[in-house]
Amino acid sequence: xxxxxxxxxxxxxKTKFPERKSAILPAMHMVxxxxxxxxxxxxxxxxxxxxxxxxxxAETVSFYTYFxxxxxxxxxxxxxxxxxxxxxxxxxxxxxxxxxxxxxxGETTPDGIFTLSAVECxxxxxxxxxxQVNQIYYENLNRAKIDQIIDDLKMKx
Amino acid sequence: MEKILFKYIDFPEQYRIDTxxxxxxxxxxxxxxxxxxxxxxxxxxxxxxxxxRGGAGxxxxxxxxxxxxxxxxxKFLLCNADEGEPGTFKDRSLIENNPHQLIEGxxxxxxxxxxxxxxxxxRGEFAFGAKRLSEAIGxxxxxxxxGKNILGSGFDLDLDVYRGAGAYVCGExxxxxxxxxxxxxxxxxxxxxPASVGLYKNPTVINNVETLSNISHIVLNGGExxxxxxxxxxxxxxxxxLSGHVNKPGNYELPMxxxxxxxxxxxxxxxxxxxxxxxxxPGGVSTPIxxxxxxxxxxxxxxxxxxxxxxxxxxxxxxxxTSCIVKAAYRISKFFxxxxxxxxxxxxxxxxxxxxxxxxxxxxxxxxxxxELLRDICTNIIAKTVCPLGDAAAVPIMSSIEKFRDEYEYHxxxxxxxVDLGTRFV
Ligand SMILES: Cc1cc2nc3c(=O)[nH]c(=O)nc-3n(C[C@H](O)[C@H](O)[C@H](O)COP(=O)(O)O)c2cc1C
Ligand code: FES
Numbered sequence: 001x002x003x004x005x006x007x008x009x010x011x012x013x014k015t016k017f018p019e020r021k022s023a024i025l026p027a028m029h030m031v032x033x034x035x036x037x038x039x040x041x042x043x044x045x046x047x048x049x050x051x052x053x054x055x056x057x058a059e060t061v062s063f064y065t066y067f068x069x070x071x072x073x074x075x076x077x078x079x080x081x082x083x084x085x086x087x088x089x090x091x092x093x094x095x096x097x098x099x100x101x102x103x104x105x106g107e108t109t110p111d112g113i114f115t116l117s118a119v120e121c122x123x124x125x126x127x128x129x130x131x132q133v134n135q136i137y138y139e140n141l142n143r144a145k146i147d148q149i150i151d152d153l154k155m156k157x
Numbered sequence: 158m159e160k161i162l163f164k165y166i167d168f169p170e171q172y173r174i175d176t177x178x179x180x181x182x183x184x185x186x187x188x189x190x191x192x193x194x195x196x197x198x199x200x201x202x203x204x205x206x207x208x209x210r211g212g213a214g215x216x217x218x219x220x221x222x223x224x225x226x227x228x229x230x231x232k233f234l235l236c237n238a239d240e241g242e243p244g245t246f247k248d249r250s251l252i253e254n255n256p257h258q259l260i261e262g263x264x265x266x267x268x269x270x271x272x273x274x275x276x277x278x279x280r281g282e283f284a285f286g287a288k289r290l291s292e293a294i295g296x297x298x299x300x301x302x303x304g305k306n307i308l309g310s311g312f313d314l315d316l317d318v319y320r321g322a323g324a325y326v327c328g329e330x331x332x333x334x335x336x337x338x339x340x341x342x343x344x345x346x347x348x349x350x351p352a353s354v355g356l357y358k359n360p361t362v363i364n365n366v367e368t369l370s371n372i373s374h375i376v377l378n379g380g381e382x383x384x385x386x387x388x389x390x391x392x393x394x395x396x397x398x399l400s401g402h403v404n405k406p407g408n409y410e411l412p413m414x415x416x417x418x419x420x421x422x423x424x425x426x427x428x429x430x431x432x433x434x435x436x437x438x439p440g441g442v443s444t445p446i447x448x449x450x451x452x453x454x455x456x457x458x459x460x461x462x463x464x465x466x467x468x469x470x471x472x473x474x475x476x477x478x479t480s481c482i483v484k485a486a487y488r489i490s491k492f493f494x495x496x497x498x499x500x501x502x503x504x505x506x507x508x509x510x511x512x513x514x515x516x517x518x519x520x521x522x523x524x525x526x527x528x529e530l531l532r533d534i535c536t537n538i539i540a541k542t543v544c545p546l547g548d549a550a551a552v553p554i555m556s557s558i559e560k561f562r563d564e565y566e567y568h569x570x571x572x573x574x575x576v577d578l579g580t581r582f583v
Contacts, residue, residue, distance in 0.1 A: 064281075065322070084244055084474055
């Protein structure tokens with residue numbers, strides 16, 4: 001599933017650090033960028049490219065929550081629900097998105113376009129409530145803004 | 158007061174090397190490389206009184222001085238840009254708006270400790286910040302500020318951005334090193350300390366983004382200049398990330414020692430919708446909660462400690478009279494349960510039990526003995542774990558019971574919040 005360019009870039013990481021295992025997270029960031037998620041086959045490929053065992057790669061990757069697994073929607077909506085955001089309406093934001101997308105937190109729309117998650121502080125507490133969609137931050141949210149954002153994403157599909 | 162770190166924070170394209178130089182940047186570095194020895198730089202930083210801005214407040218010059226000078230091993234400088242403490246968003250701004258200020262500080266710090274390799278470990282979610290940093294680093298290589306023979310001084314340094322992947326514990330210094338080594342980020346037992354056995358088992362200094370962003374200014378203006386700002390033992394300015402129920406949330410760079418009241422009411426414009434203040438968390442959710450009785454406490458390492466809390470990261474979370482303390486504590490407990498790495502039993506099990514008990518109190522199923530049970534669990538976590546995440550999970554809960562016990566009791570007895578929480582998402 002990885003392109004030849006990505007494979008080449010990942011194998012180049014092998015010698016970039018004093019220890020090979022240091023290349024696991026950078027390689028996974030490349031996977032995220034190119035494929036958008038990972039699965040067992042991808043971990044196996046990454047392990048092969050880095051000259052590590054599958055187990056070593058899986059052991060490390062499973063510690064981290066940032067890389068989505070296969071099945072995640074095209075747009076991964078991650079709403080911060082930590083304290084500062086909660087004080088300014090994060091729960092209402094989550095319910096509004098649930099209503100709008102007709103899914104619950106942790107679910108993906110049947111067309112595979114949206115996944116909704118509730119996450120921890122994203123370092124944007126002064127512009128609460130906020131959410132992240134894939135790599136982009138959306139801040140100071142209200143209903144009107146959400147309507148706009150979701151409409152725009154649906155148009156892009 | 159003139160700002161130091163945030164002076165050009167809103168200046169258009171300050172992130173570009175030419176703008177940064179036009180605004181006085183890259184003047185500390187040549188001074189450091191041409192006029193000062195590594196020992197003199199460490200002395201200057203010691204004299205400045207600068208203390209770590211990542212939360213613990215350890216004296217920066219002292220930390221640098223711990224790196225063994227006679228060791229033949231390679232040395233590393235790490236910048237901690239994991240910024241995960243809920244309520245904190247200052248490092249993100251420093252990185253996105255003024256990356257060269259950080260990089261200049263890192264080059265000077267590397268020269269001072271004898272490191273030829275440095276990393277900026279940035280949390281995975283800060284994709285934009287990582288891109289900004291990589292571009293800035295590229296500019297540096299092109300202009301002779303990084304790489305071999307920097308500015309003709311003979312000093313070499315390579316700097317890389319290393320992206321994290323969503324684990325709060327990676328902000329703990331030894332977990333961060335495990336993470337760069339490609340391991341599951343469980344913290345290490347100290348000693349040995351990173352200054353002797355750090356990244357790849359080599360001598361390592363790790364500092365926060367804000368700490369390192371101060372360095373070029375200190376080298377340029379002298380240690381005494383910095384020591385004269387703020388408080389005698391908490392020198393310089395601090396960036397306070399103000400959030401919650403205030404009219405003007407945001408980052409404020411102010412001298413150490415301004416009061417909680419000044420921060421919230423003068424700078425933050427007071428409480429939203431003219432409501433009354435109920436509580437303030439002064440240093441991120443890991444720090445003990447304060448009541449309005451502490452409004453005149455000064456915000457610096459010593460004063461907040463004496464007031465029963467901590468300066469932490471300087472993230473000030475404001476809660477008005479409509480906030481439920483039990484609910485806030487419950488939310489904080491969910492965070493720590495989620496972020497406990499699972500290495501130490503008291504933290505792994507304790508954070509789960511704290512969450513479960515707070516959940517049942519919050520849901521109207523609390524029992525009378527729950528308050529004491531919570532205190533007991535907290536006591537059995539504090540100081541019994543490898544890293545301070547355990548303490549961070551327990552201390553705020555303890556303090557919320559101490560300061561707002563009536564709210565807990567009301568919740569348990571009446572099976573609901575003491576306050577009417579209106580919906581806020583419009
Ligand atoms: C659980 C935990 C999380 C931490 N997170 C961060 C962080 O995100 N950023 C940071 O600079 N320091 C963080 N720290 C503090 C670091 O361990 C370390 O003290 C700091 O990076 C040292 O830099 P300084 O001396 O410049 O403050 C954390 C500590 C703990 C225990
Ligand atoms: S609490 Fe939501 S971004 Fe920090």
